[in-house]
Amino acid sequence: MSGAASVAASGRSLQAVTVLGATGSIGSSTLDVLARNSARYEVFALTANTRVEAMESLCRQHRPRFAVMQDEAAAEQLRARLADLPQTQVMQGVEGLCRVAGDAAADVVVAGIVGAAGLLPTLAAVDAGKRVLLANKEALVMTGDLLTSRAKAAGARLLPVDSEHNALFQCMPQTAEGTSLDGVSRLLLTASGGPFRGRTAAQLADVTPAQAVAHPNWSMGRKISVDSATLMNKGLELIEACFLFAVPASRIDVVVHPQSIIHSLVSYRDGSVLAQLGNPDMRTPIAHALAWPERIDAGVAPLDLFEVAQLNFERPDTVNFPCLRLAREAVDAGGTATAVLNAANEVAVAAFLDGNAGFMTIPATIEHCLGALPVRPADTLDAVLEADAQARECAAAFLA
Numbered sequence: 001m002s003g004a005a006s007v008a009a010s011g012r013s014l015q016a017v018t019v020l021g022a023t024g025s026i027g028s029s030t031l032d033v034l035a036r037n038s039a040r041y042e043v044f045a046l047t048a049n050t051r052v053e054a055m056e057s058l059c060r061q062h063r064p065r066f067a068v069m070q071d072e073a074a075a076e077q078l079r080a081r082l083a084d085l086p087q088t089q090v091m092q093g094v095e096g097l098c099r100v101a102g103d104a105a106a107d108v109v110v111a112g113i114v115g116a117a118g119l120l121p122t123l124a125a126v127d128a129g130k131r132v133l134l135a136n137k138e139a140l141v142m143t144g145d146l147l148t149s150r151a152k153a154a155g156a157r158l159l160p161v162d163s164e165h166n167a168l169f170q171c172m173p174q175t176a177e178g179t180s181l182d183g184v185s186r187l188l189l190t191a192s193g194g195p196f197r198g199r200t201a202a203q204l205a206d207v208t209p210a211q212a213v214a215h216p217n218w219s220m221g222r223k224i225s226v227d228s229a230t231l232m233n234k235g236l237e238l239i240e241a242c243f244l245f246a247v248p249a250s251r252i253d254v255v256v257h258p259q260s261i262i263h264s265l266v267s268y269r270d271g272s273v274l275a276q277l278g279n280p281d282m283r284t285p286i287a288h289a290l291a292w293p294e295r296i297d298a299g300v301a302p303l304d305l306f307e308v309a310q311l312n313f314e315r316p317d318t319v320n321f322p323c324l325r326l327a328r329e330a331v332d333a334g335g336t337a338t339a340v341l342n343a344a345n346e347v348a349v350a351a352f353l354d355g356n357a358g359f360m361t362i363p364a365t366i367e368h369c370l371g372a373l374p375v376r377p378a379d380t381l382d383a384v385l386e387a388d389a390q391a392r393e394c395a396a397a398f399l400a
């Protein structure tokens with residue numbers, strides 16, 4: 001698909017980039033990398049949910065062709081604020097999000113919306129055959145093979161931005177299509193262990209949202225920060241790895257590595273283990289996925305191993321942190337089970353962040369929904385959306 005085809009001073013045509021979730025943590029890291037590489041990339045479209053002020057300032061800075069607010073009233077306000085910026089057209093709603101994700105003039109789409117809300121725009125980008133930089137792991141966890149097979153059918157290239165999957169991608173055998181499993185025995189997914197590593201379930205019962213979002217190594221949005229604290233983030237990532245690389249969960253080990261310097265490893269049949277290392281900064285995987293197979297500047301400080309000094313490893317604690325076990329059970333069950341796991345988690349995390357549920361209620365809600373709802377084939381979008389809706393109802397009833 002050919003893009004807006006503006007030409008840089010170098011004579012090379014610019015890649016037009018849509019950033020879904022531009023006001024978030026992934027969005028701001030992406031815009032930083034794009035600004036450092038303005039000879040290669042231009043911002044085509046930016047999207048956000050409700051934060052009008054933040055979006056206005058991003059539009060003034062990056063001058064996109066389109067700005068989309070999911071929320072209609074927010075779009076109205078943004079339109080008024082950007083009256084003096086006629087080159088930026090403001091759109092709204094899920095239709096607007098899908099339109100800029102699938103627009104013929106966009107070359108690259110960064111899927112940086114959080115949660116199930118990212119599913120339809122990500123699918124629109126995939127169906128339009130874009131280079132899709134996948135940060136929104138929930139979309140893949142919900143749809144699994146449906147998303148990867150639609151990407152294949154449309155000729156879209158799915159490049160993982162999640163740091164662990166980006167590391168695995170870099171360490172796996174490279175092919176023209178991406179990666180293969182030739183000679184690979186196991187994937188080793190690293191986990192920081194989150195802010196509550198070493199605590200017991202009893203000690204976790206009354207932790208607060210503020211404590212849960214204070215991640216020791218990464219600065220991220222609130223939802224993924226809570227997921228990191230429960231280890232559900234690693235559970236979602238285990239499922240993400242299964243679908244991205246077509247590997248069964250039984251061939252993936254989770255290794256707790258508190259320093260977050262090794263971002264994941266690939267173990268080969270000859271005994272070799274390849275790892276990708278770097279400072280914990282999302283601009284590295286974003287820059288890698290933007291430019292692959294080339295390399296560009298990311299603004300990330302070089303890794304100083306003398307400063308790091310130690311790399312430690314532990315087994316994950318799935319007794320006090322049941323979410324990782326639940327994720328394995330869901331991916332083994334297959335079908336709509338991973339969509340149910342994801343939806344129940346989203347509802348329970350939102351309740352925890354709002355102060356309406358305890359921390360350990362998160363795994364309890366997910367376990368309840370996985371037990372209560374039937375597993376159906378996840379071979380159509382409707383089947384996935386129905387499982388998602390049922391799980392949200394089931395979780396809300398459990399929490400009430």
Ligand code: NAD
Pocket residue numbers: 020021022023024025026027047048049050051070111112113114115117135136137138161162163218219220221222223224282
């Ligand atoms: P965030 O909360 O900082 O940002 C979320 C973005 O999504 C915002 O721009 C917001 O406007 C938008 N959004 C939220 N709800 C929406 C809705 N209903 N409709 C449309 N847009 C909506 O989140 P984040 O930390 O940037 O994470 C984004 C995604 O990337 C998540 O799926 C997360 O798991 C994944 N991810 C994030 C990191 C990280 O370091 N932040 C690392 C790996 C993967």
Ligand code: MG
Pocket residue numbers: 162163164237
């Ligand atoms: Mg990750």
